[in-house]
Amino acid sequence: MKMTTEEAFVKTLQMHGIQHAFGIIGSAMMPISDIFPAAGITFWDCAHEGSGGMMADGYTRATGKMSMMIAQNGPGITNFVTAVKTAYWNHTPLLLVTPQAANKTIGQGGFQEMEQMRMFADCVCYQEEVRDPSRVAEVLNRVIMNAKRASAPAQLNIPRDMWTQVIDIELPAIVEFERPSGGETAVAEAAKLLSEARNPVILNGAGVVLSKGGIEASKDLAERLDAPVCVGYQHNDAFPGSHPLFAGPLGYNGSKAGMELIKDADVVLCLGTRLNPFSTLPGYGMEYWPANAKIIQVDINPDRIGLTKKVSVGIIGDAAKVAQGILAQLSDTAGDEGRAERKNRIAETKSRWAQQLTEMTHEDDDPGTTWNERARADKPDWMSPRMAWRAIQAALPKEAIISSDIGNNCAIGNAYPSFEAGRKYLAPGLFGPCGYGLPAVVGAKIGNPDTPVVGFSGDGAFGIAVNELTAIGRGEWPAVTQIVFRNYQWGAEKRNSTLWFDDNFVGTELDQQVSYAGIAQACGLKGVVARTMDELTSALAQAIEDQKNGTTTLIEAMINQELGEPFRRDAMKKPVRVAGIDKADMREQQV
Numbered sequence: 344m345k346m347t348t349e350e351a352f353v354k355t356l357q358m359h360g361i362q363h364a365f366g367i368i369g370s371a372m373m374p375i376s377d378i379f380p381a382a383g384i385t386f387w388d389c390a391h392e393g394s395g396g397m398m399a400d401g402y403t404r405a406t407g408k409m410s411m412m413i414a415q416n417g418p419g420i421t422n423f424v425t426a427v428k429t430a431y432w433n434h435t436p437l438l439l440v441t442p443q444a445a446n447k448t449i450g451q452g453g454f455q456e457m458e459q460m461r462m463f464a465d466c467v468c469y470q471e472e473v474r475d476p477s478r479v480a481e482v483l484n485r486v487i488m489n490a491k492r493a494s495a496p497a498q499l500n501i502p503r504d505m506w507t508q509v510i511d512i513e514l515p516a517i518v519e520f521e522r523p524s525g526g527e528t529a530v531a532e533a534a535k536l537l538s539e540a541r542n543p544v545i546l547n548g549a550g551v552v553l554s555k556g557g558i559e560a561s562k563d564l565a566e567r568l569d570a571p572v573c574v575g576y577q578h579n580d581a582f583p584g585s586h587p588l589f590a591g592p593l594g595y596n597g598s599k600a601g602m603e604l605i606k607d608a609d610v611v612l613c614l615g616t617r618l619n620p621f622s623t624l625p626g627y628g629m630e631y632w633p634a635n636a637k638i639i640q641v642d643i644n645p646d647r648i649g650l651t652k653k654v655s656v657g658i659i660g661d662a663a664k665v666a667q668g669i670l671a672q673l674s675d676t677a678g679d680e681g682r683a684e685r686k687n688r689i690a691e692t693k694s695r696w697a698q699q700l701t702e703m704t705h706e707d708d709d710p711g712t713t714w715n716e717r718a719r720a721d722k723p724d725w726m727s728p729r730m731a732w733r734a735i736q737a738a739l740p741k742e743a744i745i746s747s748d749i750g751n752n753c754a755i756g757n758a759y760p761s762f763e764a765g766r767k768y769l770a771p772g773l774f775g776p777c778g779y780g781l782p783a784v785v786g787a788k789i790g791n792p793d794t795p796v797v798g799f800s801g802d803g804a805f806g807i808a809v810n811e812l813t814a815i816g817r818g819e820w821p822a823v824t825q826i827v828f829r830n831y832q833w834g835a836e837k838r839n840s841t842l843w844f845d846d847n848f849v850g851t852e853l854d855q856q857v858s859y860a861g862i863a864q865a866c867g868l869k870g871v872v873a874r875t876m877d878e879l880t881s882a883l884a885q886a887i888e889d890q891k892n893g894t895t896t897l898i899e900a901m902i903n904q905e906l907g908e909p910f911r912r913d914a915m916k917k918p919v920r921v922a923g924i925d926k927a928d929m930r931e932q933q934v
Contacts, residue, residue, distance in 0.1 A: 348508045349374040351480040353382045358517060359487050361409055361438060363387065363402060363789065365395035366423075369415020371442035371455075374506035376413075387789065390814040392419055394782040396426020397808075400435050401786030405744055405766050407553075408790065409490065413440040416503060417455030420462075425776050427466040430496045433772040434549050437496040438487055439467060445504040460500050468495035476508035484515040492520060494553055494643070522554075522643065524668055525660035532656045533612065533639045533665075534672035540610035540637075541681045543570040546593070547581035548622070550615020550643060550662040552765035558582060560666035561614055567670060568678035570612075571689045573601040575622035576757070577747070577770035581615075584761020588689060591696075593631070594622045596757040596907060600696035602631035604689065609633075612669070613640045615662030617647035619773050624913060641665045700758055704729050706905040714841040718904040725903040726876060731828060732756040734876035738883040743795045744769065744787045748780035750801035751834030755907040778807030781825050785811070788821040795887050798825040802853055803833040809859065812866040815895060822895045824886040830904050831855050838906040843917045863897035874901045 346354070352375050365387045368376060379386050389395035392414045399410045412423055420441045430437050441463070443449070444456040460470055469489035473482050483499055490497035524530075537543050545565050551557035558581065565572050565588045574581040576594030583589060591598025593605065605611065611633060616622070618640065623632045637655040640648050641662060648657040658665050705727050708715045719727070726734070731752075736759055739745070745760060746769040747753045762768060769787060771779035784798035800808070805827045815823070837851040860870030869889065873879035879900050886896035909915065 344513060345509060345511050347506075348476045348479045348510060349378060349506050351510060351512060351514070352483060353378050353384070354514055355480045355483045355487075356384060356411070357382055358484070358514065359409065361411055361487075363399075364411040364413050365389060365399040365402075365786070366412055366414035367392055367395065367419055369419050369442070371416045371503040372413050372440070387820075388814070389782070390810040392422035393426050394778065394808050394811045396423045397429065397776075397779050397782035398786035398789070399437055400426065400430045400433060401746060401769050401783030402790045403435050403437055403786075404433060404769050404783075405787035406790035407766065409436050409438060409487065410786075411438040411440060413442070415455065416442045416444055416459070417457045420459055421457060424462060424466060425774075427463060427496050429772060429774045429776050429779065431466050431468070432774045434494045434553060435496065436490040436494050438490060439463065439496050439498040441498060441500045443472070443500050443502045445502055447504065449502070460498070463498050466496065467498045468493035470498035470500065472500040473502070473505055476505050477510045477512055479505060479510070480512060481515050484517065488518060522661035522664060523659055524664035525641065525658040529656055529658045530665060530668045531672055533658060534669045534674075536610050536637050536639060536656065537568060537612060537669065538674035538677035540568075542608050542685065543568050543610045543612065543678070544590075544605045544608035545570050545572045546575065546605065546611055546613045546616060546622075547572060547578065548575040548614065548616020548618075549578055549581070550641070551581045552578065552615075554615060554662035554664075557615060557662040557666070558765050560663040560670070562586065564612075564666045564670045567673060569682050569686050569689075570678070571601070571604045573598070573605055575616050575619065577621075577772060578768070579757075579760055580762040580765050580768040583763050585763060589761070590689070590693065591761075592757055594624060594626065594757070595910060596755050597626055598696060598758050599627050599629075599699065600692045602626055602629055603692050603696075606631040606633055608636045610637045611639065613638060614666060615641060615643075617642055617644070618651045620651060621773060623652070706755070706907050709842055712841045714838075714846070715905045718906070722903040725874070725901060726879070727905050728752045728755045728828065728902055728907065730876050731879060731900050731902050732759045734879040735826065735883060736760070737880045738887070739797060740795050740887060743767070743797055743887075744784070744791060745796070746780045746784040746787065746798045747771070748798075748800035748804040749775045749777050750804045751838065751907050752801045752828035752830070752902065753780070753799050753804075754835075754910070756799070777804035780804065781808045781811055781823075784823050784825070785815055785820070788823050792821055795890055796823050797883070797887075798823065800825070800827050801834060802827055802829045802831065802859065805859065806853070809862060812863055812868060812897070816867045822890045822893045824883070824890050824896050824898070826883070826898045826900055827859050828902055829859065829899050830902050832904055834904075834906050835910055837904075838909045839915060841906065842909060843915050858899065860897055860899040869894055869896040870899065871896060872899045872901065
């Protein structure tokens with residue numbers, strides 16, 4: 344069949360049902376973007392490619408459907424790096440299309456030239472460059488299939504002089520694949536360990552959300568054993584929040600109930616998780632990872648099994664299929680030993696923690712430091728971060744999709760949101776980029792136009808994405824709600840300064856003259872300032888209503904400067920100055 348290379352490219356996208364592309368327009372991609380509308384593909388032209396990549400991540404995580412990132416070769420493509428690496432650690436299958444400088448000019452240091460394959464080598468699961476116009480569809484098809492199989496971004500690099508060529512090809516076939524259900528012996532061993540356990544605990548990770556039926560399969564297994572279910576850091580949507588066996592998220596500012604329950608486990612089923620460090624670091628002064636428990640780790644990627652923790656049984660497989668396989672092989676008496684005592688302990692531990700969480704209003708200072716005490720005294724009438732989160736919970740719809748940015752105030756909220764379904768909680772993940780909250784929730788809304796969405800960001804992180812307010816107010820963009828915690832500081836770094844650098848606040852202070860609500864209004868959006876819990880609850884409730892009517896609202900929540908736990912106590916220590924530093928040693932540069 345005769346067609347142009349750009350027709351072959353777009354027809355392959357149609358074969359895979361890729362309907363959304365995110366980026367900024369550029370001449371190197373215009374031969375295909377020109378036919379996007381005719382093909383049923385929407386191009387979302389954002390304000391910055393980095394945000395566009397995070398929109399793609401949010402769209403795909405919230406829907407399960409692949410989307411595409413594309414922009415101008417060189418500087419447009421380099422702006423995608425952070426977003427692509429974020430998607431990699433979020434296990435998001437995305438198509439990254441990187442138009443390249445023309446073959447005949449590569450190596451001459453020409454306009455917008457960049458070595459784009461090396462740049463993404465550590466950010467994608469697979470990458471390939473088109474070597475001949477006749478191979479455009481073949482290569483694109485293979486890149487998309489690899490992204491789906493690895494549940495990660497994959498890259499197609501295409502020199503721009505490959506476009507507008509007439510070729511004669513047949514479109515390639517899509518090869519479907521079945522996800523593995525785990526090794527026969529390993530599944531049997533896991534079932535035996537769980538059958539004999541007195542205090543089994545299940546730890547759900549992102550793989551449970553990504554697996555078709557994963558949450559339901561883990562629920563069936565948990566109910567059969569009456570085992571509490573914890574979830575990994577930033578995976579609060581990996582188990583129904585209202586379920587009596589749900590113990591909450593582990594890790595930074597997570598659920599103390601989950602930590603107490605897993606601490607005494609004799610067998611832990613780690614389902615669909617690579618056991619990232621943030622899901623096992625101490626919390627509330629507690630070393631909760633059970634050092635003597637038998638650990639069963641289930642992951643689709645064999646490279647992740649046993650990487651961070653000692654494992655008794657490793658299973659390579661899809662979370663739902665493995666959970667179903669284990670359930671089918673449990674003994675008749677599995678879970679019976681200590682069942683009543685275990686159920687009572689789960690209920691009591693959860694109730695005690697729920698009461699404690701309700702009473703937690705302020706952040707503690709470490710011995711020898713007084714920043715939080717001073718922050719409260721400086722602004723006694725302002726909300727604390729936890730007061731703001733309680734006010735938010737009062738108005739946040741149960742069915743909402745939320746996104747969270749990296750940063751102190753978003754992380755303080757880790758223990759608060761829970762969900763009844765998966766693909767509801769979009770957090771920046773272990774790459775930890777700032778500026779994720781707003782673009783991710785915009786992408787989620789594009790994929791779920793009838794679902795309320797709310798993004799959360801600290802004011803430092805939001806400054807990196809604030810330019811998207813100039814893009815998302817256009818008529819074709821859906822309405823969203825964004826909350827910015829406004830305390831005029833980079834909080835995580837400031838807490839480090841109070842603990843290890845004697846309150847020497849270098850680079851931690853933000854401009855107090857800036858109004859994010861004012862910027863939103865200047866962009867034609869609705870900007871609201873909330874100073875009390877009642878104002879914040881009311882503003883969020885109204886914003887959700889306005890969202891239904893096509894109005895985007897930014898809520899600037901004014902909070903005091905209290906600081907939560909440092910992210911990395913394990914990675915920081917007080918420096919020792921040996922030689923000494925003196926301004927007098929600074930020399931004037933000779934020009």
